[in-house]
Amino acid sequence: MSPARTRLLAGAVVCAGTLVLAGCSGSSGTSSASKDSINYALPANFTPNWILPIGTAAHLNTNNISIANTLWEPLIAYDGSTGKIAWNKAGSIAAAADFAADNKSVKITLGDRHWSDGKPITSKDVEFWFDLIKANKAQWAGYNPGKAPDNWTSFKADDDTHFTITFDKAYSPQWMLANELSLINPLPQHVWDKGTPKATWTYLNNAAKNIGGYATNPLWKTISGPYRVKSFSTAGKVVLTANKKYDGGEKPGIPTVNLLPFTTADAEKNALRSGTVDYGYIEATDLDQKDSFTARGYEVKPWSGWAITYMPYNFNNPAMGAVFKQLYARQAVQRSIDQTTLAKVVFNGTAVPGYGPVPQAQSSDFLSSTQKDNPYPFSTSAAKSLLTSHGWAEQGGVMTCTDSAKCGEGVAKGTKFEMTVLSQSGSTVTDNMMSAIQSSLAKTGIKFSIKTAPVNSVLSQTPQCTASQSICKWQLSFFGTAGSWYFNAFPTGDSLFQTKGGSNFGNYSDPAVDKLITASTTSSSNQAVQEYSAALAKDLPVIWLPEPDYQISVMKNGLGGFSQDSLANFHPAQWKWTS
Amino acid sequence: MTAVLQTAPVEAVPNYRVSLRKFTRNKLAVAGLAVVLLFLLFCFVGPLLHSTDQTHTDLGQVNLAPGGAHWLGTDAVGHDELGRLMYGGKVSLLVGLAAGILATVIGTLWGAAAGYAGGWVDAVMMRVVDAGIAIPALFILLVVSAITTPDTAGLILVLGLVSWLVPSRLVRAETLTLKSRDYVLTLRATGGTHTRAITRHILPNSVSTIVVAATFQVADAILLVAYVSYLGLGVQPPKTDWGGMLSAGLTAAYSGRWWLIVPPGLAIILVVCAFNAIGDGLRDAFDVRGRG
Numbered sequence: 001m002s003p004a005r006t007r008l009l010a011g012a013v014v015c016a017g018t019l020v021l022a023g024c025s026g027s028s029g030t031s032s033a034s035k036d037s038i039n040y041a042l043p044a045n046f047t048p049n050w051i052l053p054i055g056t057a058a059h060l061n062t063n064n065i066s067i068a069n070t071l072w073e074p075l076i077a078y079d080g081s082t083g084k085i086a087w088n089k090a091g092s093i094a095a096a097a098d099f100a101a102d103n104k105s106v107k108i109t110l111g112d113r114h115w116s117d118g119k120p121i122t123s124k125d126v127e128f129w130f131d132l133i134k135a136n137k138a139q140w141a142g143y144n145p146g147k148a149p150d151n152w153t154s155f156k157a158d159d160d161t162h163f164t165i166t167f168d169k170a171y172s173p174q175w176m177l178a179n180e181l182s183l184i185n186p187l188p189q190h191v192w193d194k195g196t197p198k199a200t201w202t203y204l205n206n207a208a209k210n211i212g213g214y215a216t217n218p219l220w221k222t223i224s225g226p227y228r229v230k231s232f233s234t235a236g237k238v239v240l241t242a243n244k245k246y247d248g249g250e251k252p253g254i255p256t257v258n259l260l261p262f263t264t265a266d267a268e269k270n271a272l273r274s275g276t277v278d279y280g281y282i283e284a285t286d287l288d289q290k291d292s293f294t295a296r297g298y299e300v301k302p303w304s305g306w307a308i309t310y311m312p313y314n315f316n317n318p319a320m321g322a323v324f325k326q327l328y329a330r331q332a333v334q335r336s337i338d339q340t341t342l343a344k345v346v347f348n349g350t351a352v353p354g355y356g357p358v359p360q361a362q363s364s365d366f367l368s369s370t371q372k373d374n375p376y377p378f379s380t381s382a383a384k385s386l387l388t389s390h391g392w393a394e395q396g397g398v399m400t401c402t403d404s405a406k407c408g409e410g411v412a413k414g415t416k417f418e419m420t421v422l423s424q425s426g427s428t429v430t431d432n433m434m435s436a437i438q439s440s441l442a443k444t445g446i447k448f449s450i451k452t453a454p455v456n457s458v459l460s461q462t463p464q465c466t467a468s469q470s471i472c473k474w475q476l477s478f479f480g481t482a483g484s485w486y487f488n489a490f491p492t493g494d495s496l497f498q499t500k501g502g503s504n505f506g507n508y509s510d511p512a513v514d515k516l517i518t519a520s521t522t523s524s525s526n527q528a529v530q531e532y533s534a535a536l537a538k539d540l541p542v543i544w545l546p547e548p549d550y551q552i553s554v555m556k557n558g559l560g561g562f563s564q565d566s567l568a569n570f571h572p573a574q575w576k577w578t579s
Numbered sequence: 580m581t582a583v584l585q586t587a588p589v590e591a592v593p594n595y596r597v598s599l600r601k602f603t604r605n606k607l608a609v610a611g612l613a614v615v616l617l618f619l620l621f622c623f624v625g626p627l628l629h630s631t632d633q634t635h636t637d638l639g640q641v642n643l644a645p646g647g648a649h650w651l652g653t654d655a656v657g658h659d660e661l662g663r664l665m666y667g668g669k670v671s672l673l674v675g676l677a678a679g680i681l682a683t684v685i686g687t688l689w690g691a692a693a694g695y696a697g698g699w700v701d702a703v704m705m706r707v708v709d710a711g712i713a714i715p716a717l718f719i720l721l722v723v724s725a726i727t728t729p730d731t732a733g734l735i736l737v738l739g740l741v742s743w744l745v746p747s748r749l750v751r752a753e754t755l756t757l758k759s760r761d762y763v764l765t766l767r768a769t770g771g772t773h774t775r776a777i778t779r780h781i782l783p784n785s786v787s788t789i790v791v792a793a794t795f796q797v798a799d800a801i802l803l804v805a806y807v808s809y810l811g812l813g814v815q816p817p818k819t820d821w822g823g824m825l826s827a828g829l830t831a832a833y834s835g836r837w838w839l840i841v842p843p844g845l846a847i848i849l850v851v852c853a854f855n856a857i858g859d860g861l862r863d864a865f866d867v868r869g870r871g
Contacts, residue, residue, distance in 0.1 A: 428827060
């Protein structure tokens, strides 16, 4: 055998062996942590790349936000870090928020807090953020037309520690606190101000683009949070060290926090096995290895997310849009999906069935009984009946419209119930779920083809569109391996399901639902959200799917003193070595 | 008186017989051929004997260990693993064989044309080959897979189009030596066309090189399709291939579910090694050195 072929054969054997054992992946190669430090694994394939506590679309990521919030504390930390979704005052700059009786304004009281350079944190620092966002709202990732800052009509500093924000109309205080005021980060005006908001915006964004300067640029050294940056590599490793000047309520429990990047989940898992990660994660399919991690001194703890998971229909798709617009067709699809079994078998028990627009992994006052009770239980025979009673007949294993009058408006005779999903690649659980759904839909007579692509590709290929656009060929989209949509604390659907909402990918539109969504943000009662929950559980704007845990956390024994935030943020200051 | 030395007439043995004899004496090559034939039977005839549903999932039968009802157990969505191995093998072998042959055909035509034309045509054509070789095939495959929906025909086409470069070099080198042979020069001197020179003399005389290259191309194509599928960009469910099965089973590596990993991994190794052994055997068989 020639040397070249021998090498090839050897390569084949080695490669196959490698495939069998691990796959090719990178790791960060760090050493094990001591009690003065902790090694935290960032999600696979994520590299921290933004320090500024003002997100732009190109840098929008919950992990970037988590890092920024450890450096500059939010005005109102409304999250799940205390075990329930609520205002965590210990991690906030504000001490109180008093809404006017008419719910058209709020008076905020700041705590007695100081920047790391000793200067007090005042209303001026909040006003600085307010002006910066007002002037540059189009570039701000948190912007939704009509919402903050559009609906904040004025900012009035009453004194150094009190200010009032006035709204354009009455809003639900809980919604305003949870979804809008929680976006504010007081910023060190005395250091960052460059004259005008526009000039300041450009200056800060340009400075933030230099990742290599995060640890050295004096701009980033005036902070209000419990940690400061010790090092921040362009490869993604971030080392945070305790801010000794911190005077807030969440004193760092561990002096040094190492945030480690990983190229793949397998690489991270290998690091866990080798003991170099103190707080990491495994995939749902690895849950049956729980004992092996427990034996290595870890605790396996699911991290539940405040999220929903779904597959949007493209209602404007030229081929299938007319079918998707028929409620009976959507009901047939939903009734073909056995969420209970998917959650139990495919997700290994790390997901809960989701039947509507309000997260169901946690109990909440927002969930309607209609959604909770599942209006469309799994039954392929019922799904089949729905189709046959509306003019469809099975031909060659695929339902075909035989009576266009019964099939519904725009559905031509001869239309086959065939649809394709562009699904997120890289997850065995997602692949298995899609295979199971494909199989289940086939029993109803619905052909479901699967195409996979990396998640960014899925998002870019399944945008909002009109039927005449060439990009509108997509029919179904799935980008929810770890949950499709993470809510702010108050789970409104203004950007998801409101007509022309920013993330209403499939162009769902229902004036009645629009009214319910508007009511949910303005009413001071949770009844409005419950009505919205019930309406969308029944109307099926998307295919509702099981809600997976955000991650299956694996923590070293002795790490504790905190709750995993269901809003998917991490809060290093709350971590403690308890033993 | 002159003594006349008389010798017994020697019967000429046809070249193909000599080659066949040499091939059959190569135990590794024969074993390789047997392995390939066995796998072809396993994948294409096996499903007739062991019929399984590879289209629908069965979530009540997931991850079952090998046993009576399922000789190789079941996978994470309840497919019978033995049936899946046959089903996936069909795709792997079909794509490997077809892509290998396609690559060889393209490479042969390109290499023969370049070598025969010579001069600047040869220079330009071979620089194209050099440029193609400089770009990793896997990279091209990943890009193509990311922008199109991979199916069996698409995979064959793409793999064939990225794998023809090496055979083209081999055939070009062979053509360069053949085109200066007397019989080719005579054909040209008597008015024979270039096409006739290539199709009647150069290609037939390069057949040993082409056949050997083809076997290696098939082996390489099977590996390439395994790579692509392993990365999740191969054929889409409910179809699968051995690389896809390996990828799907990888998460079970630490869960003791060896039946999801070992069979497809072993199948890839055996078939690739078998094709390489056949290629080596054929090369030795066609080698004129050492022939009496």
